[in-house]
Amino acid sequence: MTSQTVARAQSAVQPIVWTGEVLRLLDQRVLPAQERYLDCKSAAEVADAIHGMAVRGAPAIGIAAAYGLVLAVRADSRSFDRADAVLAASRPTAINLRWALARMRGIWSRSHDVAVLEKEARRIHQEDLSQNLRMAELGAALLPQGARVLTHCNTGALATGGHGTALGVIRTAHAQGKLAAVYAGETRPWLQGARLTAWELQREGIEAKLIVDSAAAYLMSREKIDWVIVGADRIAANGDTANKIGTYMLAVAAQRHGTRFMVVAPTGTFDPNCASGELIPIEQRGAEELTRFRGEAIAPPGFDAFNPVFDVTPAELIDAIVCERGVIEEPTAAKIRALLN
């Protein structure tokens, strides 16, 4: 990575700040209107922030959960198991959360030392940033000069330890002068694309356009989109990928239009214990996320909804998975196993 890239990453927004005493989280529910931080002083507060989506994004919730364990054992050294359970239950789909908790458990079971545990949480946080910078270089290298790209949800500094996964590729490709057009799906129901990705892109001075999620196929039919670039919440052993609802639809549309499809995620996103996509638990959230908006009714009160907040894209629709160890083109179980081992 160039020093310019590092400087760029370091100057970016800090959604997760560990003060040494408390975990300060940029409250992503009120962006872009307000930049407000929440101070979490216990694992329960961190779990609430994850469940309530004050902090979101698969890598970011893993990092937050790691610090949550530090807060727990600092208050009561016997509370590790209880805090671990509460944090693990805060959201079901992203495996990074479980991966970070398991890594912290490994350290704790060996040391029972809060200082060592805190160091491990800081390391998870720092590693995520450096992995993202590496993935961004690898992903950007796949793009042609003058690339036209579409992304979904928010996978930027706000969703990670910094720089971002899919949005990190876009950041780096932009810095390299490779991009001719950037589109971002607004990402209903939570509008991560409109509220968060657009905010990050604007702060970086990257020109881009929002689309409603359902316009992606039409966009591809009207102009050549080279790559769809997305993050991941969990990648099964065979490469099937769970990500924000709407990702699968983008992959189906991309296949029809000759648009390539890239998943950008650190190795902590792989779940070797999950053979294929059908086995990934998909979080369902309440109907109110569709029937109300900021407290106002946008559908008749009490109307029902089917609100899965993730979906599964089969490996056959994915052209490349980019992780910090390398690029897996046309992913298969064997290629993934080879890279992870």
Added chain:
Amino acid sequence: MTSQTVARAQSAVQPIVWTGEVLRLLDQRVLPAQERYLDCKSAAEVADAIHGMAVRGAPAIGIAAAYGLVLAVRADSRSFDRADAVLAASRPTAINLRWALARMRGIWSRSHDVAVLEKEARRIHQEDLSQNLRMAELGAALLPQGARVLTHCNTGALATGGHGTALGVIRTAHAQGKLAAVYAGETRPWLQGARLTAWELQREGIEAKLIVDSAAAYLMSREKIDWVIVGADRIAANGDTANKIGTYMLAVAAQRHGTRFMVVAPTGTFDPNCASGELIPIEQRGAEELTRFRGEAIAPPGFDAFNPVFDVTPAELIDAIVCERGVIEEPTAAKIRALLN
């Protein structure tokens, strides 16, 4: 049609009421929170209501425009051409608007009699309801017992002279006890599905679930959806169909999942002068429809957007076009010509 079906249609909401003096339009911008009518006293007011989407839906704007001409010539018998131009310019994509204006021009050029013109507007309105009831029977007959269906946007009584096109098929199929599940896409950016279709379904006692538009492909991968049922704003001579943004994406997803795809539209929706879908003008609306919601910022101020409010579904993805003259399966230019002539 059964007398029960007629009674059902007549009891439904009346979005367009011609009092003989003014055109009263149910203001669809404030539904479902408020049921407020706008009184239009001139063609310019009707054009504003169409452009501003107080009244929307391809058949409904055709009907409203016909009454707009009556208001114009009643005030000044020399104003037909001016009113015609203003109304025709109010929205570009739906051909029904132009079709209704052309039909009114034919009558006016022969009679120059306001009473005759008014009678024609009432006839267009009444015919639309009876065409819808006929299409609903034809479309419902295509569904299997226990059908699971997905619709998009609003194509019900609110979008038409009554009963609805695609939603009319769902109404009639429900009355026949044929439906096992109904899903409705919320239809960003204007939320016609959440605000209007859900409201109509709830009033009719039809159980249904909303989905975010991007969840359609995932829904189809998780459970068998038999039919996607949509309306149309314009059907080209070869069967390519312009409809609400997101329709094309549904057709692409349907093809992958073995879900059939039905377009329901009266013959006034066909445009024989338009050879194929690329020639249909697609309305682009402002970025604010994506960056603001009810006056509040949901994206950074000034952020750009690509906001086409319709898209084009190629005929090859359409299994059946249902119009009041019959059903065209696997539409082609020849089959469409045969039905229209």
